Amino acid sequence: MKIGNVELKNKVFLSPMAGVTDLPFRLICKEQNCGMLYTEMINGKALCYDDENTKKMLKIEDEEHPVAVQIFGSDPEFMGRAAEIMNAYPNEILDINMGCPAPKVVKNGDGSALMRNPKLAEEVLKSVVKNSTKPVTLKIRKGWDDNSVNAVEIAKIAEASGISALAIHGRTREQYYSGKADWDIIAEIKNAINIPVIGNGDVFTVEDARNMLDKTGCDAIMIGRGAQGNPWIFKRINHYMETGEILPEPTLEEKINTAVKHLNLAVREHGEYVAVREMRKHIAWYLKGLKGSAKVRDEINKITSYEEVVSRLNEYMEDALTLV
Template sequence: MKIGNVELKNKVFLSPMAGVTDLPFRLICKEQNCGLLYTEMINAKALCYDDENTKKMLKIEEAEQPVAVQIFGSEPEFMGRAAEIMNDYPNEILDINMGCPAPKVIKNGDGSALMRNPKLAEEVLKAVVKNSKKPVTLKIRKGWDGEHINAVEIAKIAEASGISALAIHGRTREQYYSGKADWDIISQIKKSISIPVIGNGDIFTVEDSINMLDKTNCDAIMIGRGSQGNPWIFKRINHYMQTGEILPEPTLEEKINTAIKHLGMAVDEHGEYVAVREMRKHIAWYLKGLRNSARVRDEINKIETYEEVVSKLNGYMDDCLTLE
């Protein structure tokens, strides 16, 4: 599969997620054969103002390529300038966020709020495409709410504006992540435009991925919450596509050892104080569904050092294996 001039090895992508898809998590997913990694969303205006914290989020390593950096904003001049700045970064693709439902994002007219103003959305898209030397992609939702479903309209505007591929999450902004994702809207968009369409929403298993591809005819799939604590999903989906065989779920040892490895990478990247706290949610995801995991998760939420977390996880693994 290609997006613009970027050749991709497979069509199973990691969705951009604020507070989740930082460098360590992206590298973990890359090891599991993820075809395209997306950064956390980057505030275009903050980037233009040379904000240090924003620049830290833009650290990209050769080992994770190809990478798409996602920017958000609703002012064409800032979005265009941000695209220009990103020409000097090593990401291969630039993505525009028009899907984030978070109140702090939409209150400024950014994220999914931009879908309510197709004319302004078009100006933003054209400004980014004009100033980027890299392929530009777009991520949208089904619409604002049940009365304002305009994903097909926005998709057509995107194609006409020079966007190279479009990702669609099959929920409205009003739904957030509740209810069921509407895959029919993905199918409608696929029939309406000729650029690659990436389907997103409710992919938690290998079977979900196959069902989405079959039902929507989309060109690629994008996995968000389904990858949390489960980076193996990329490898398992790709293996099924190549062989028709579904690999077994990761073992308890694989889950714990990956959580420990992920923690170590996070400490290297963010420092112990930040990493131990940031990793609490990831560890909870890795432990989800495992025997007696609620207790160890609660204990880890109170721990503040790397060594203690590793000791707690190893102790938990030993206890579980003893009980088998």
């Protein structure tokens, strides 16, 4: 698969997620054969003001490629300048966020709020495309709410503005992540435009991925919540696409060892204090559904040292394996 001039090894991508898709998590997903990694969304205006915390989020390791950096904002001038700044970074793709439902984002007219103003959306798209030396992609939702479903209109504007590929999450902004993702809108967009279409929403299993491809005809799949605590989903979907065989679910040992590896990467990147706290949600995701894991999760939520977290995870694993 190609997006612009960028060759991709496979068509199963990691969705950008605020507070989740930082460098350590991306490296874990890359190990599991993720076709393209997306950073957390970057504030275009903050990038223009040379904000230090924003620049830290843009750290990309050699083994990550190909990488898409996602920027958000609704001021065409600032977004164009942000695109120009990103030309100096090593990411292959520049992505525009027009799907984030978070109140603190939409109150400024950014994220999915931009879909309510197609004319301004077009100005933002054209400004970014004009100033970027890299392929520019766009991520949208179905619309703001059920009374303003305009994803097809925005998709056509995007294609006409020079966007190289479009990702569509089959929910409205008002749905956030509730209810069911509408895959029919993905198929509608696939039939309406000629650039690659990336389907997003409710892919949690290998079967979900197969069904999305079959039902929508989309060119690639983007996985968000389905990858939380489950980076193996990329490897398992790709293996199924290549062989027709569904690999077994990861073992308890694989889950614990990966959680510890993820923690090590987080400590290296963020320092122990931040990493131990940031990893609590990831560890809860890794342990989800495992017998007796609620108690361990509660304990880990109170632990503040790296050694203690690792010790408690290993203790849990040994106990569980002994019972087997």
